[in-house]
Amino acid sequence: MSAELTLGAEEELHLIDLDSWKLSARAPQLLSRLPKENYSAEIQRTTVETNTEVVDSLAGLRSELVRLRSGLVEVAAEDNIGIAAVGTAPTAAFADFELTTTGRYGRMQEQYRMLVDEQLICGLQIHVGVSNRDLAVQIMQRLAPDLPVLLALSASSPYWNEQDTGYSSIRSIIWQRWPSAGATGPLHSAQEYDDLLTDLINTGVIADAKMAYFDVRPSSHAPTLELRVCDATPIVDDAILIAGLFRAAVRAAEVDIANCRPFVPVSAPLHRASVWRAARAGLSGELLDHLRHPKPHPARLVVRALVARLRPQLQEMGDWEEISELAENALARGNSADRQRAAFAERGLLSDVVSQVVAETRGPSGGPEPAVPALRRYRARAGDEAVGPGLAPRVAYREVIDFYRRLDEAEVQARSQRRDAWVDDAGLTFGVGGEQRRFAVDLVPRVINPHEWQALAAGLSQRARAIESFLQDVYGEQRLLRDGMLARDLVEDSPGWRPEALRLPAGTVRAPIMGFDLVRNEFGGWRVLEDNLRNPSGAAYALAIRDLMDAVLPDLPRPEALVDPATALTELRGGLLAGLDEAAVPALLSSGPDSSAWFEHRLLAERAGLLLCQADDLEVTDGEVRQRGTGTRVDALYLRLDVELVDLVAEDGRAVGAEIFEVAATGGVRLANAPGNGVADDKAMYCYVPELIAYYLGEHPTLESVPTYRTSDDAEYRIVLDRVGELVTKPVDGHGGLGVLIGPDAAASAVSERRAEIAANPAGWVAQEVVALSSHPTLEGGQLEPRHVDLRAFVYVSGTGPDDCRLAGLALTRMAPEGSLVVNSSRGGGAKDTWIIAPEDAR
Numbered sequence: 001m002s003a004e005l006t007l008g009a010e011e012e013l014h015l016i017d018l019d020s021w022k023l024s025a026r027a028p029q030l031l032s033r034l035p036k037e038n039y040s041a042e043i044q045r046t047t048v049e050t051n052t053e054v055v056d057s058l059a060g061l062r063s064e065l066v067r068l069r070s071g072l073v074e075v076a077a078e079d080n081i082g083i084a085a086v087g088t089a090p091t092a093a094f095a096d097f098e099l100t101t102t103g104r105y106g107r108m109q110e111q112y113r114m115l116v117d118e119q120l121i122c123g124l125q126i127h128v129g130v131s132n133r134d135l136a137v138q139i140m141q142r143l144a145p146d147l148p149v150l151l152a153l154s155a156s157s158p159y160w161n162e163q164d165t166g167y168s169s170i171r172s173i174i175w176q177r178w179p180s181a182g183a184t185g186p187l188h189s190a191q192e193y194d195d196l197l198t199d200l201i202n203t204g205v206i207a208d209a210k211m212a213y214f215d216v217r218p219s220s221h222a223p224t225l226e227l228r229v230c231d232a233t234p235i236v237d238d239a240i241l242i243a244g245l246f247r248a249a250v251r252a253a254e255v256d257i258a259n260c261r262p263f264v265p266v267s268a269p270l271h272r273a274s275v276w277r278a279a280r281a282g283l284s285g286e287l288l289d290h291l292r293h294p295k296p297h298p299a300r301l302v303v304r305a306l307v308a309r310l311r312p313q314l315q316e317m318g319d320w321e322e323i324s325e326l327a328e329n330a331l332a333r334g335n336s337a338d339r340q341r342a343a344f345a346e347r348g349l350l351s352d353v354v355s356q357v358v359a360e361t362r363g364p365s366g367g368p369e370p371a372v373p374a375l376r377r378y379r380a381r382a383g384d385e386a387v388g389p390g391l392a393p394r395v396a397y398r399e400v401i402d403f404y405r406r407l408d409e410a411e412v413q414a415r416s417q418r419r420d421a422w423v424d425d426a427g428l429t430f431g432v433g434g435e436q437r438r439f440a441v442d443l444v445p446r447v448i449n450p451h452e453w454q455a456l457a458a459g460l461s462q463r464a465r466a467i468e469s470f471l472q473d474v475y476g477e478q479r480l481l482r483d484g485m486l487a488r489d490l491v492e493d494s495p496g497w498r499p500e501a502l503r504l505p506a507g508t509v510r511a512p513i514m515g516f517d518l519v520r521n522e523f524g525g526w527r528v529l530e531d532n533l534r535n536p537s538g539a540a541y542a543l544a545i546r547d548l549m550d551a552v553l554p555d556l557p558r559p560e561a562l563v564d565p566a567t568a569l570t571e572l573r574g575g576l577l578a579g580l581d582e583a584a585v586p587a588l589l590s591s592g593p594d595s596s597a598w599f600e601h602r603l604l605a606e607r608a609g610l611l612l613c614q615a616d617d618l619e620v621t622d623g624e625v626r627q628r629g630t631g632t633r634v635d636a637l638y639l640r641l642d643v644e645l646v647d648l649v650a651e652d653g654r655a656v657g658a659e660i661f662e663v664a665a666t667g668g669v670r671l672a673n674a675p676g677n678g679v680a681d682d683k684a685m686y687c688y689v690p691e692l693i694a695y696y697l698g699e700h701p702t703l704e705s706v707p708t709y710r711t712s713d714d715a716e717y718r719i720v721l722d723r724v725g726e727l728v729t730k731p732v733d734g735h736g737g738l739g740v741l742i743g744p745d746a747a748a749s750a751v752s753e754r755r756a757e758i759a760a761n762p763a764g765w766v767a768q769e770v771v772a773l774s775s776h777p778t779l780e781g782g783q784l785e786p787r788h789v790d791l792r793a794f795v796y797v798s799g800t801g802p803d804d805c806r807l808a809g810l811a812l813t814r815m816a817p818e819g820s821l822v823v824n825s826s827r828g829g830g831a832k833d834t835w836i837i838a839p840e841d842a843r
Helices: 027-031 058-077 103-112 133-142 144-154 170-175 190-203 236-258 268-281 299-309 311-316 320-333 336-347 350-362 395-406 409-426 450-474 488-492 499-503 539-552 567-577 598-608 656-665 685-697 714-726 748-760
Strands: 007-017 039-041 047-051 081-084 123-129 216-218 224-231 286-288 296-298 429-432 435-438 441-448 513-520 526-532 586-590 611-613 618-621 624-627 636-640 670-672 708-710 727-731 765-769 775-780 783-797 805-815 830-836
Touching (some): 144 224, 268 286, 299 311, 395 441, 409 539, 429 598, 441 539, 441 775, 441 783, 441 805, 450 513, 450 685, 450 805, 567 586, 567 598, 567 783, 598 611, 685 708, 714 727
Parallel strands (some): 441 830
Antiparallel strands (some): 123 224, 286 296
């Protein structure tokens, strides 16, 4: 007997209060006004389940889904309730669970406790007609390799308990906790399946056959094979796509069985791994392929491979053209998890996410029309900051991208030429190998939304407080070392440790100016990549780039509440002089024109009102630092030196650096940043910053670090040696991108050489996991092209108290060359203007 291949679906739908955007437990009231044959209760009172009629075609299933959703929407609207077809409601919290009062559900709650209490989740079940139960069991054994792809297409649950979980489908992870969830293991007949259910029921672990929560099962109440692995999907056409693929996969398995084609089951661990990867990455990362020994590939390729493999069956049922189109539409706009994160990125409000999924659930079946035209030629990737799902410009970038769309190639070229002329006239350069090079600037600005800047301010201020506390402690009382939190040799054998720094007065602010390098992952989460505490550069370049943009692109639309980077100069000067007399004089001490950042030294001194000095310009007289020639007393020195201060020598041979340090040791001059700060921005010490936050502040880090391995640790040393080709390796005392090797992009010879370097000096290296950096549109040959970017932000520090750290109102966005993840200017990188939008309370 052949399979009937009819179609049906069950959708679990969240009820949303349209005033609060929270879950509403009014399912009993709504169900009392709905026909029982199509609508039913679920275990939680915040959910209604719909059950379609049996249909023969995808068009019929679409009509049924739309009909049932519309019926529920109409009744729910009377109570100001909306409907959300998603795996989890973004604003749902554990306390929102309310049990539907039946004996069966009460027993389940008593037996399974938290498993029931956390069931604020909704799925999509697709039924395909296979009335021969022996055939159904044989077919379901062959479907396992395709299930992760269907899950990835459906993924709609990135948020759980009001937090971003990092998963595309946290619902499937929660669901797998049930003792009867997942795969059944090898079965050959309906009798074996029934025996399995009987055994499970007899163990008392499950109560009845309805609790067979397998990924695929012969339905407990219909002559069908039932797909249960998927999240609920807000856009109806995504459910139709999944139904079409599932039915074709059922038919393909049926044909293989009829033709006696051999079948090798997927091992249980590999199946779990494949499902987990789909839950984690959705369509934005990689999925495992269909081979006996699966390998990861970009999700879009795996989806297209499945569609192509099922083409004969899709054509047989007349579904090929429709499913092909629906698959490409789904890949273009992303799954619901992608779209939810894009909605959250605009304002940082989960209510915006809920509003979006309610609108998508309401219809139309193909999803809402895009608000703006797509960038069809743009090579978008997961994690692009300006171009979201469906190649649509994100809200913050619409006016900017529209501006560049209107420029013809000749005008783009003219603007680029004006930019280059401005750079040359301003002397905007950066030193590489003793040579001053033109600083590369892109004309597409980066936008940092208010909620993002607010989160960065909190996270970086916390990090800065902990680091300043550490510096004052290790060069003071050394409580951390006495308590055994860090080994003494880790600190005092660090390349950045300076014994003379122990002589600076107690309470000296060691790092008044801190720089932090941040990156974003494919989900938009910020990570601190490096701490810079000696002489972090970039602030003047951010100022200059804004001047450039104002000169070259005065007609580029600016957002409201755009922060003026010049305000940071007042904060810089104020920080250098904090607590000093009003007449105090600050100066910037530079290594001179040969310094790689000489442009920055000159601009900062000019704009912040600092004396610009070199070694020959200063002298120590009667225990005071003075400017030679004028006799002006210098009260604060902003050190921007290429050597340690005590090693600084004037042309006439005076050990002026050592003399200045002696004044600082008596409190006669303030140093910013103080000698010895390198002990805290050593790449090995970076690993311990979360522990410093816990030790000094008693807090959890609000900004995460990139996973980092210390090769000085024996266990991690072995891990790194095995994985040099997969990791980013860096010298602990490196800077400016020097010595960085990105394993996946490196030649085998370079990987082998780096492995030997680490083996020769384990303490001299660290390794980090490769972060899939976010990308940003960059003008290249008159077209917008994505390039990887990072962010250099600055915190001004006046102490270790909660209010003593302030995030400067400027930042430098650095971009990597095409095909690279390294953004440093010395490695061919460039920069772009960073548009910080002030939070409401700072306007």
